[in-house]
Amino acid sequence: MADPTPPAAPDSPAAASAAAVVVGSTRRERTGWYFYDWAMSAFSTTVITVFLGPFLTSVTEQAAGCAIDADSCAAYVYPLGIKVAAGSYFPYLVSLSVALTVLVLPVMGALADRSLHKKRLLAVSAFVGAGATVAMVFVTGERYLLGGALFILANVAFGASVVVYNSFLPQLGGPDDRDGISSRGWALGYLGGGLLLAANLVVVQSFSVDGDPQRTLDLARWSIVSAGVWWAVFTLVPLAWLREHPALEARPGANVLTDGFKQLGATLRGLKAYPLTLFFLLAFLVYNDGIQTVIALSSQYGTEELRLGQSTLIVTILLVQFLAFGGALALGAIARRVGAWKTVLGSLVLWTGVILAAFRLPAEAPAQFMALGAAIGLVLGGSQALSRSLFSQLIPAGREGEYYGFYEISDKGTSWLGPLAFGLVFQLTNSYRVGLVSLLIFFVVGFVLLLAVPMRRAIVAAGNTPPRVL
Template sequence: MADTATAAGDTATPPQPPHSTRRERTGWYFYDWAMSAFSTTVITVFLGPFLTSITEVAAGCELGAADCTGYVYPLGIKVAAGAYFPYLVSLSVFLTVFVLPVTGAIADRSAHKKRLLAVAAFLGSGATIAMVFVTGDRYLLGGALFVFANVSFGAAVVVYNSFLPQLGGPDDRDGISSKGWALGYLGGGLLLMLNLVVVTLFSEEGNPQRTLDLARWSIVSAGVWWAAFTLVPLFWLRERPSVEAAAGGVRGNVLLDGFKQLGHTIKGLKAYPLTLFFLLAFLVFNDGIQTVIALASQYGTEELRLDQTTLIVTILLVQFLAFGGALLLGGVAKRIGAWKTVLMSLVLWTGVILAAFWLPAEAPIPFMILGAAIGLVLGGSQALSRSLFSQLIPAGKEGEYYGFYEISDKGTSWLGPLAFGLVFQLTNSYRVGLVSLLIFFVVGFLLLLAVPMRKAIIAAGNTPPRVL
């Protein structure tokens, strides 16, 4: 791998222009293909039920028991077996709030961002592969590996996203980001489909241990996939150091200086109020998106009384149609601009919520059609939000600002579920609970509409794209 960054002590060199080869962009896309296996196979489908089963065994329940009321005691804390995995998710999200901005600050000061991407990705994939040792009642090992993998996943995403502003000019980033998201959904969906086929073919009725083992190996396969395909961006991406690193290298301890730089950036955030306002809008509407994704299966099973086969088919449908949806909305953004396209996508999300309220129970076809609609709008709204934010980042601060972006993406994902849960508790209706999520899309739309994007981009010291 040939690096283009200057070594410490060299004479100053001008920042690299926002230009990249097709090979380099393809390498960048392939990290989305690599990491999406963790999001789909591990987080979305297999890990929650797998780790809950391991925890129930540790709590003294029989494997495959329909109802387990046992407890485990991690670090001496009494935890219901069924609550162990949600608590782990909360812990990992809490840790990312501290880890991600620091990771971004280090990336901005390092002349070797690819190395930082490799470290985060291989630590996360290694922890996922190590799930092969989570057998019997080893719930503590499984929990520790998951938290480590999930935090590493977020850190790698920050470094990965920080390359985006350096791969293309203002008019190119929407397309680049959309292709990355699209390939990610395709790769994640492909591995998930293969794993679901294997589990379906080799499971044995009345043998929960076989099902558990198949789930464990499915999780391991995602770690192997993540590690193997990470090699593509490591070989094909160029090193793209920050302006500071390119102008003479970074002296001193990168880790300690990263913490110091983060402090300076936090103090300086007030100089970019419009960037912060965009982050607020993203926090609100993205929370609605993430809540719909997280609770769709529960809504399908509890309210619509759909079987597991319908839910699995719908999940795969969403994955593969999100591939086309990301490209479709990327094409729309090229014509009318990313800002207008994201606003349009939020209107479509509002329509999805209203349609979900009227879905009939025990009717799989309407549910699948709604899943198809979610897939078409999902990838594009996420991809274009990422590229829009790249326009609002001051040069040389890509890593740090994408650290804050990832916190907005993951660190507040409890707001939507909280609203859903409170409304359900008051009304005892999943349908009304789902409709409560409309506020996130409506308020998010109004906040994003209020952001003067062209002015915000100029205020960050960047050149606006021709079409917004």
């Protein structure tokens, strides 16, 4: 793909401004940035991955008139007068929050690029999300509507905070440093999220009482609350250590909100000037959807197809979390030698191997399932961290927030494609194994698309200096 946009001259104002913000970065500032990954990952792991779905479904089933320990519930609830099966309430909330996220993230990115106080945007979005999570303490009895509203608010705020957080990355290091910075942040996130999840699982296992499902439900609610507290407390570290870098498009006295919307429109119209950046986003959309689907459906595959117990799934989840810490650092080290682009391509080959190994995995083989989880952990963090740093090279100076808004849409807003493919194949074949193999297309097509991106030319076309190795 050809790009008609000439690269920014080394002495251009944009290049000079970009260089200035990078030179001003300190180790303390980078450490503060890492700690937001540590803070927010508690929401991803404890809330989204493990506890919230079963907890909110149980509350909804109580509101529908089902017993708390019922194996299934065919009753309905009527939020806003709409008839909804109790078991479908949480998936519908996820879809609604994704739709709202798609609308909010680019606007938040535009605001971040125009604001003189980006840290305030991070604080507002983080504390709104953490506050909504802590407020889950009030979701008792049949308060499923309150739980749904709080989840939507927390999830949208979480996505908005990630956009602002990611927009700091190009200001923290030069082209040759960002892979390592991104990898360390992602690794610390997996470590922090894993530690809190492990603590919560120990509490739930220790204090649950057989025959008392209400006690288990209460423990799950307090585990969710603990993630909100963790998120809020550790957000204080980046707010203290990060510094405000001058926004290239900021104008003192201007209305940041209206200017942000105007700039978003200009960015949407101007995206065609960077077709190689868009092509990278397309590749990321495809292969990341495969990654997200594996994460989302691995527990279902283990339970329904491999007939594994809950304890095996819990141990495997923790194994993935902690090995992803080392995997992110390891792939970051490899990227320093061979380049992030080649390393991500290699990780997609490994993901393909994971899918094939999962297809051949025998039922009732917990040790082999855990070994596969270990392989996922080693490749998971690195492939995501290096994709983030690669994209930072493709963003025109001063547009970090806006472009990371679109990046987060590619990350979160299309995560229904893989599950849809999996579900359709299962419906046609009645086989989870065949459904799993259908995900190969996301990794194969994603690999081909990423391989087709001329990364060095794409980086220059965005007005940036390519790293030494790609």
